Amino acid sequence: QCRWGYNNWSDLADVVANFEKFEIPLEYIWTDIDYMHGYRNFDNDQNRFSYSEGEEFLSKLHESGRYYVPIVDAALYIPNPENASDAYATYDRGAADDVFLKNPDGSLYIGAVWPGYTVFPDWHHPKAVDFWANELVIWSKKVAFDGVWYDMSEVSSFCVGSCGTGNLTLNPAHPPFLLPGEPGDIIYDYPEAFNITNATEAASASAGASSQAAATATSTSTSVSYLRTTPTPGVRNVEHPPYVINHDQEGHDLSVHAVSPNATHVGGVEEYDVHGLYGHQGLNATYHGLL
Numbered sequence: 001q002c003r004w005g006y007n008n009w010s011d012l013a014d015v016v017a018n019f020e021k022f023e024i025p026l027e028y029i030w031t032d033i034d035y036m037h038g039y040r041n042f043d044n045d046q047n048r049f050s051y052s053e054g055e056e057f058l059s060k061l062h063e064s065g066r067y068y069v070p071i072v073d074a075a076l077y078i079p080n081p082e083n084a085s086d087a088y089a090t091y092d093r094g095a096a097d098d099v100f101l102k103n104p105d106g107s108l109y110i111g112a113v114w115p116g117y118t119v120f121p122d123w124h125h126p127k128a129v130d131f132w133a134n135e136l137v138i139w140s141k142k143v144a145f146d147g148v149w150y151d152m153s154e155v156s157s158f159c160v161g162s163c164g165t166g167n168l169t170l171n172p173a174h175p176p177f178l179l180p181g182e183p184g185d186i187i188y189d190y191p192e193a194f195n196i197t198n199a200t201e202a203a204s205a206s207a208g209a210s211s212q213a214a215a216t217a218t219s220t221s222t223s224v225s226y227l228r229t230t231p232t233p234g235v236r237n238v239e240h241p242p243y244v245i246n247h248d249q250e251g252h253d254l255s256v257h258a259v260s261p262n263a264t265h266v267g268g269v270e271e272y273d274v275h276g277l278y279g280h281q282g283l284n285a286t287y288h289g290l291l
Contacts, residue, residue, distance in 0.1 A: 001015055001019070001026060001028070001029050001030070002029070002030035002031070002032070002069075002149075003032070004032045004034065004180055004181075005032075005034065005180070005181055006031055006032070006034055006035075007034065007048060008048040008049060008053075009048075009049060009050075009053045009054055009056075009057045012029055012031070012057060013057055013060075015029065016029060016061065016064075016066070026066060027066060027067065028066065028067045028068070028069055028146075028147075029061070029066065029067075029068055029069075030068075030069045030070070030071070030149055031049075031068075031069075031070045031071065032071050033071055033073070033114055034048075034049075035048070035049040035070060036049075036115075038077065038115050038116075038172050039073075039077075039113075039114035039115040040076075040077045040088060040090070040115050041072050041073060041076055041077075041090060041135070042072070042090050042135045042136070042138065042139040043088070043090070043139075044142070044143065051142045051143065054142075054143055054144075055144070058143070058144045058145075059144075062144070067146035067147065068144070068145050068146055069145060069146060069147040069148065069149050070143070070145050070148065070149065071148075071149040071151050072136075072148050072149065072150055072151070072286065073113060073114065073150075073151050073152040074113075074120060074121070074150070074151070074152045074153045074155045074156070074278070074279075074282050075111065075113035075114075075115075075118035075119070075120055075152060075155070075156070075157070076088075076090060076091055076094065076100075076118055076119050076120070076121070077090075077091060077115040077116060077117075077118055077171070077172070078091055078108075078110060078117055078118060078119050078164065078168060078171065079091060079168075079171065080168055080169055080170075080171040080172070081168055081169065082169050083171075086171065086172070090135050091119065093131065093134070093135070094119070094121070094131050097125075097127040097128075097131050098125070098127075099121055099122055099125045099127050099128040099131050100119040100120060100121060100122055101119065101120045101121070101122045101259065101263045101264065101265065101271070102122070102263070102264045102265075103162050103165070103262075103263070103264065104262055104264055106264075107162070107165065108162075108165070109162045109259070109260070109263045109264070110162050110163070110164030110165050110167075110168070111157030111158070111159060111161075111162065111163065111164065111259055112157055112158045112159040112163055112164060112173065112175070112176070113152060113156060113157060113158060113175075114152075114175060115172060116170075116171045116172040116173035116174070116175075117163070117164030117167060117168055117170070117171050117173055118157075118164070120155055120157075120259055120263070121282065121285070122265045122266055123265075123277075123278065123281035123282060123284075123285065124265040124266050124267065124269060124274070124281075125265070125266045126266075128285065129284070129285040129288055132282075132285040132286065132288075132289060133285060133286075133288045133289035133291075134289070135289070136148070136286065136289030136290065137289060147290065148286050148289075148290060150279075150282055150283050150286045153278060153279035153282050153283070154258055154278070154279065155258065155259045155278045155279070155282075156257060156258060156259075157257070157258060157259050157260075158175055158176055158257070159176070160253065160255045160256055160260070161255055161260050162260070162263075238254065238261035238262050238270060238272035239253055239254055239255050239260065239261055239262065240253060240254070241254070254272075258275075259271055259278075261275065
């Protein structure tokens, strides 16, 4: 069982209790980034998902033969250098080993994900896997998780290029859009405000069927014109390669919604040449942390 919007350990306990009440099989319960302190990996929000309450909940969960899987994202928060209270030990340990992606000029590549401006492990670095695995081990001593949901591993970034360079004093920065449930983006659909009655369910099902029928009746096939760049002999442009990948970003800039192709790994390897490996390499590091 998994969904966005669990507010605390008590919510999870209620979910498990209701599965038992209605005799619905349940083997795992997962949590999205709600449990995190400021959406930072390996760090629980101590007001809502404290380690002490978690120990009690997870002990009962494990006694019942069930398992817990929290989410962990590929990006890591980089703290505000002008705010001592914003310290983040995971970043400090990674920076000490110099295991993060760089810009072509050798500076840190700083993108933006859920916690604000972030850095990204360079899985080509010889110390990166050990760094990541060690963070999981440290965290596991506080939270008895049974697996990890490794996410945002495309690898995703909400801005174009190293947008955090020169902007770290703005951290923690909110993502450039509202998250579900925040003021201005309140969820009124099921299950938050769903009136669980047969009449409501019937009306909802009828409306859904009508909507689907209307969409099917009015759908038409269209052709889309995509921009093609003109290659310059001897010049390599990894943000705008001279071919079309048919995604929906204007101008098919490969830096949009992902770490830029010119982000640089140890040894000068560009992300463009190894992008398809990033998720697998991060998953491999996570696997080693779970051993």
